[in-house]
Amino acid sequence: MKDLKNFLADLSEKEQSESGVQYKNALLQKEILAYCIRNEKVTIAELSQYTNTSVPKVNDVVSELLDYNLITDLGKEIIGVGRKPNFYGLNAEAGYFMSVEVHRHHVNLALINFKEEIVVLNENVPFQLQNTKTCFEELCSLIDSFLNAQHQYVPKIAGLGLTITGRVNHKTGYSYSFFNFHEEPLSKILEKRFGMPTYVENDTRAMAFGEYAKGCVGDEKNVLFLNLNEGIGMGIIIGGDLYSGKSGFAGEFGHLAIFNNEIICHCGKKGCLETEASGAAIVQQLHQAIRKGTSTILTEQECIDDIQVGHIVDAALKDDSLCIELLSAAGEKIGKGIALMLNLFNPELVIIGGELSRAGSLILLPILSSINKHSLNLVNTDTEFKFSRLGTKAGVIGVSLLLRNELLGID
Numbered sequence: 001m002k003d004l005k006n007f008l009a010d011l012s013e014k015e016q017s018e019s020g021v022q023y024k025n026a027l028l029q030k031e032i033l034a035y036c037i038r039n040e041k042v043t044i045a046e047l048s049q050y051t052n053t054s055v056p057k058v059n060d061v062v063s064e065l066l067d068y069n070l071i072t073d074l075g076k077e078i079i080g081v082g083r084k085p086n087f088y089g090l091n092a093e094a095g096y097f098m099s100v101e102v103h104r105h106h107v108n109l110a111l112i113n114f115k116e117e118i119v120v121l122n123e124n125v126p127f128q129l130q131n132t133k134t135c136f137e138e139l140c141s142l143i144d145s146f147l148n149a150q151h152q153y154v155p156k157i158a159g160l161g162l163t164i165t166g167r168v169n170h171k172t173g174y175s176y177s178f179f180n181f182h183e184e185p186l187s188k189i190l191e192k193r194f195g196m197p198t199y200v201e202n203d204t205r206a207m208a209f210g211e212y213a214k215g216c217v218g219d220e221k222n223v224l225f226l227n228l229n230e231g232i233g234m235g236i237i238i239g240g241d242l243y244s245g246k247s248g249f250a251g252e253f254g255h256l257a258i259f260n261n262e263i264i265c266h267c268g269k270k271g272c273l274e275t276e277a278s279g280a281a282i283v284q285q286l287h288q289a290i291r292k293g294t295s296t297i298l299t300e301q302e303c304i305d306d307i308q309v310g311h312i313v314d315a316a317l318k319d320d321s322l323c324i325e326l327l328s329a330a331g332e333k334i335g336k337g338i339a340l341m342l343n344l345f346n347p348e349l350v351i352i353g354g355e356l357s358r359a360g361s362l363i364l365l366p367i368l369s370s371i372n373k374h375s376l377n378l379v380n381t382d383t384e385f386k387f388s389r390l391g392t393k394a395g396v397i398g399v400s401l402l403l404r405n406e407l408l409g410i411d
């Protein structure tokens with residue numbers, strides 16, 4: 001039985017073919033698939049109008065897509081008086097994508113179907129991110145184990161999407177901050193290792209795209225997505241497109257040098273927002289406060305060395321005053337950075353995502369009050385603020401969407 005992988009192989013043959021007819025057919029197939037991706041149920045008449053193509057021609061292409069099992073026949077439905085058109089929709093089981101989200105202290109691995117539904121999700125798999133070959137091998141072993149456990153899906157997995165912190169150029173597949181010790185780009189290394197097409201993207205940009213396509217974004221086209229985690233990143237969507245910059249380095253929000261401090265950031269500079277308000281900085285501030293004798297419920301629950309920002313958020317939600325104060329101070333500083341972005345971008349929507357967003361109003365209120373202090377009133381009243389709806393799933397969904405669009409050559 002044919003599936004997404006057969007379709008992709010034939011598509012690339014048609015696109016390289018000398019024949020204009022084959023090439024046009026590939027374009028129309030992609031256009032129709034893209035429409036089916038955006039719409040739950042479609043009719044031939046609708047597709048004909050959308051693609052400006054005759055009904056018989058659309059019928060042919062729909063038959064081809066049915067033959068590849070990429071779409072299914074949903075049957076007839078009565079609309080209005082007496083009209084009973086036939087509906088078609090994506091077939092969730094046409095193919096699968098594997099998503100790997102690499103964090104500093106854990107990895108999330110997921111299997112996503114063709115309709116972008118999560119089929120399997122292994123969250124918080126223990127992992128310590130280091131820029132070493134051993135660490136890269138450990139990551140590959142985790143992917144191997146995941147694939148072994150999902151062996152029944154493996155023949156239908158069409159590609160691998162991986163997100164990682166730091167500077168990533170998704171076009172070339174190079175990751176510059178981590179695992180950059182091969183001559184070839186990281187995407188090529190993974191592609192050879194796992195035998196499937198691979199898409200590598202910056203973690204925050206993948207989350208932003210996931211949230212944009214499947215999360216809390218409605219009709220907004222100009223959106224900033226904040227990833228408040230161990231580090232601080234920003235995904236920028238302008239006019240409905242994910243903005244990566246010339247080489248994929250856009251959105252280094254955490255490295256805005258807006259503080260006059262002597263703390264050296266991991267980027268090598270001083271005064272970055274990350275040195276004051278990232279999850280890693282908040283953990284450092286907690287350690288300092290504990291050393292000075294401030295009490296917190298965390299010292300009763302956790303070994304001090306094991307405390308991560310997630311524990312601080314949990315403690316704040318349990319009314320721990322030190323953790324509430326630390327989050328409030330961080331929110332104030334993050335708000336100062338967002339104020340700069342509002343003045344520059346005038347976005348319709350700012351989404352607060354990442355681990356710190358779990359703190360809810362404990363982080364949002366200080367952010368908003370700081371924005372009022374630091375940005376132009378006319379500009380900030382134009383912008384709505386929302387929390388991420390996909391939460392920890394934004395990245396695995398986002399990267400598989402980007403991978404799917406790349407494989408199918410659609411936006």
Ligand SMILES: [Zn+2]
Pocket residue numbers: 254255265266267268269272274
């Ligand atoms: Zn920095």
